[in-house]
Amino acid sequence: EIAKTQAELDAALEREENQKDAMIRRIRIMYEKGDSYILDMMLKAESFSDFLNRADFMDLIMAYDRQQWKDFMENRKYIELCKEELEEEKAILDEAKAGVEQEQANMEALIDQKNRDITAYESDITNKEQAIKEYKQSIADQDAEIAALEAAIAAEKKKILEASGTVLTYDGGTFKFPLATYTRISDDYGNRIHPTLGIEQFHNGVDFAAPKGTAIYAAYDGQVVAATYSNTMGNYVMLDHGGGLYTIYMHASALYVSKDDIVVRGETIAAVGSTGRSTGNHLHFSVRKDGAYTSPWNYLSQ
Ligand SMILES: [Zn+2]
Structure with a gap:
């Protein structure tokens, strides 16, 4: 649109130059010849009809001059319109350009933000992977500790059996609930998605x-296998109930029994x-x- 208007303006300006030249030539002739030019021409008429012809001719010349002037003024008006239109088109273009630039700036800001998010996610993933690794290691450590205790008990039992011929046996009775009161089961036995x-x-x-x-009860008659502290289990108690059955109580604030103590349900x-x-x-x-974990609900009545 701007190129089209510019071409029209150029054409109008060229036309204006030509009109000016023509008018300047016309004015120069009138100035040089003066008023006498018209008078001379009229007086040189050879007859009345010649005089009338010459008068008509003068009318034509004057009409021609007037038309030239009108065309010139119209062309000038047209030049003004072209210039105004150009201004308008440029303003629209500038506005559109500013809009696009703003949009681009917004887009770049958004890309920056997304890149920062990605960096944060990546570092979060790295942290999480590390935490998962540590968590799995702690579970493995805990399992190893419990298994080692069981192995030690099994070896001891074998010795006792060899020495006296008697051994602790589980008679199949129902466990006592290990707590007097609790507010809720915050995490049940089995596979679940880790909360964090x-x-x-x-x-x-x-x-x-x-x-x-809150008091923690021995779920059943047995002997204390461990009453100690571990990094993952905290203060914990492990009881042997005989027949390969054990119970474990973790995260205690205080322990009231010691290894080898006999406890009752x-x-x-x-x-x-x-x-x-x-x-x-x-x-x-x-x-x-x-030697494997089993659901406490097989032994507890809720
Ligand atoms: Zn737990």
Whole structure:
């Protein structure tokens, strides 16, 4: 549009130049010849009809001059219109350009933001992978600790059996609930998605959320295999009930029994806490049968 208007303006300006030249030539002739030019011409008429012809001719010349002047003025008006249109078109173009530039700036800001997000996600993924690795390692450590205790007990039992011929046996009775009170099961036994790591992870016991200090009971008659501290389990108690059956109580704030103590069903052995790898006061209660975790609900009546 701008190129088209510019071409029209150029043509009009050229036309104006030509009109000016023509008018200047005309004015110069009139000036040089003066008023006498017309008078001379009229007086040189050879007859009345010649005089009339000459008068008509003068009319024609004057009409021609007037027309020239009118054309000139119209052309000038047209030049003004062309210039105005150019201004308008340029203003529209500038506005469109500013809009595009703003859009581009917004887009670049958005790209910057997205790049920062990607960097943050990448570092988050790295942190998470590290956390998952540590978490899996801690679970492996915990399993190894429990398995080692069981192996030690098995070896001891073999010695006792060899010496006396008697051994602790589980008679198949129902467990006592390991807590007097609890607010809710915060995490049940089985496979579940880890709340912060987002990976599927086997949960080897039942978590009971309970206030700090709540009494933890021995679920059944047995002997204390461990009453100690570990990084992941915190203060924990492991009881041997005979027949390859064990119970484990984790994250305690206090322990009331010692290794090798004999305990009876319902005896207070520890108090609820949040020690070790724990996010709040709760009892993690696990049951082991023949060297593997089993659902506590097989032994507990809710
Ligand atoms: Zn747990």
